[in-house]
Amino acid sequence: MATRTTAAKAKAETSQNADAVEETETTTTAAKKPARKPAAKAAPKTKATRSTKATKAADDTDDEELDGEPVIDEADTPDVVADTADVETADEPVVEETKDAEESDDEESTGKDEELPTGALRLTSTDDEDEVPVYSAAITGATADPVKDYLKQIGKVALLNAAEEVELAMRIEAGLFAEEKLSQMAEAEKRSQLGRELAWVAKDGQRAKSHLLGANLRLVVSLAKRYTGRGMQFLDLIQEGNLGLIRAVEKFDYTKGFKFSTYATWWIRQAITRAMADQARTIRIPVHMVEVINKLARVQRQMLQDLGREPTPEELSRELDMTPEKVIEVQKYGREPISLHTPLGEDGDSEFGDLIEDTEAVVPADAVGFTMLQKQLESLLDSLSEREAGVIRMRFGLGDGMPKTLDQIGDTFGVTRERIRQIESKTMAKLRHPSRSQSLRDYLE
Structure with missing residues (x-):
């Protein structure tokens, strides 16, 4: 054993x-x-x-x-x-073996996830970055035409379909919500796991916003073409339209079921028209008056086609439901100012301001005649007595250009106004004598 x-x-x-x-x-x-x-x-x-x-x-x-x-x-x-x-x-x-292991891991992780409501957006962390259009200041193969370079740059971004627009809008909405939560959190909470996840969601929302903007820049260009030749450069119109596009991205509601381009068109048009009202004219006109001017221009063009001639203010007033005086006033507001330095002629050696008379300028011949008249009057006054010459100078303002009354002259000489009147009458009779007045008649013709 x-x-x-x-x-x-x-x-x-x-x-x-x-x-x-x-x-x-x-x-x-x-x-x-x-x-x-x-x-x-x-x-x-x-x-x-x-x-x-x-x-x-x-x-x-x-x-x-x-x-x-x-x-x-x-x-x-x-x-x-x-x-x-x-x-x-x-x-x-x-x-x-690797594929089977990944499938088994996916099945285990899927079984652990909670069921989400219908239509919910699942956010997952991934190493793949969103295909956000990147715009650099240095454009490869840049030319002397900035418009051509800009159109070439924005043409590289692919257009979006309705599903992609909704997906980007949902990511933008999630990013805005995350930014709101982060603004309410303390610095210590932002460094927590929840804070890092919210920061990632906010950054993802910014990437989605940039992607949605870049894919719709061509829409701004197509709308800006309709407003060329109205006082603003084409690139300036595009820039103002881009501001309206940014506003549309921030306020787009994907739950309404409309396409983003339909919604963004109104914001782009408003931004362009407001910029034209504020910046296109040398003298700014209020926005509501600009709308009246545009309406008058449309009615005037339509009546020109119908009548075959320019409509009168009375005909325009009946169409616009306003008085003829108001129509004339609006037409004056719609006039464009012209620079005095606008070149004229083929050579451009003269300017528009050269053809406009300066009503305040002194004509050389008149200036010479006025100087000679002053000298002749001084010679005539020297032939009078000191009191007579002083009364005439003060009465007609020959010295300082300020005529004085009889009382003021009487106070100066210490006599009554009646005595000053008598001296004036006697002196004027002397000046009217042909021996003295003949030398002044030539200046009155």
């Missing part, structure tokens, strides 16, 4: 050592591979079967003789383990 018990213990220890070596080898093999294999599932069964057989053999040796029983040598154990490892790894490609 002691011999049988010793043999049974030896067999059991040999089986346990084989299993331990086998488990070590299997663990090493599994650690080297990044993913699990379906064939690896059969390994535990093999080990369990061998352990069971070893246990049964140990139980049987208690009743049977040791003679004739095979003894497993420990030196043979590595070969058995190696064979087991070969069976486990037989004919299993590494690519298929």
Whole structure:
């Protein structure tokens, strides 16, 4: 009995050592591979079967003789383990193992996710960046035409369909919500896991906004073409239209079911027309008056086609439901000012201001005649007495250009106004004498 018990213990220890070596080898093999294999599932069964057989053999040796029983040598154990490892790894490609592992991981992660409501936007972190159009200041192959360069640059961005517009709008909405939450959080909360996720969502919303803007820049160009030749450069119209496009992106409501281009058209037109009212004219006109001027111009063009002639203010007043005086006033507001430095002629050597008379300018001939008249009057006054000459100068303002009354002159000379009147009358009679007045008649013709 002691011999049988010793043999049974030896067999059991040999089986346990084989299993331990086998488990070590299997663990090493599994650690080297990044993913699990379906064939690896059969390994535990093999080990369990061998352990069971070893246990049964140990139980049987208690009743049977040791003679004739095979003894497993420990030196043979590595070969058995190696064979087991070969069976486990037989004919299993590494690519298929990785795919199966990823599928099993996806199934496990999908099973753990909670069910979302219908139409909800699932945000997942990924290494793939959104295809946001990138605009650089340096344009490859730039030409002397900035409009051509701009159209070439925006033409590289693909147009969006309705589904892509809705997806971008949902990301923008999520980004705005995340920015609102971040503004209400403290600095410590922003560094938490929730804060980092909100920051990522806000950044994703900005990328979606840039993508939606870049894909609709050609819409602004098509609308800006309709307003050329009205006082603003084409690129300035595009710039103002882009501001309206930004406003449309911020206020677009995808739940209404309309296309983004239909909604953005109104914002782009409003931005362009407001800019034209504020910047296109040298003298600014209020926006409501600009609308009246445009309406008058449309009615005037229509009546010109119908009547074959220019309509009168009375005919326009009946169409516009306003008085003829109001029509004339609006027409004056609609006139464009012209610069005095506008060149004239083919050579452009003269300007428009050269043809306009300066009513305040002094004619050289008149200036010479006025100077000679002053000298002649001084010579005539010198022929009078000092009091008579002083009364005439003060009465007609010959010295300082400010005529004085009889009372003011009387106060100066210390006499009554009646005496000043008598002196004036007597002096004027002397000046009217042909000997003195003949020299002044030539200046009155």
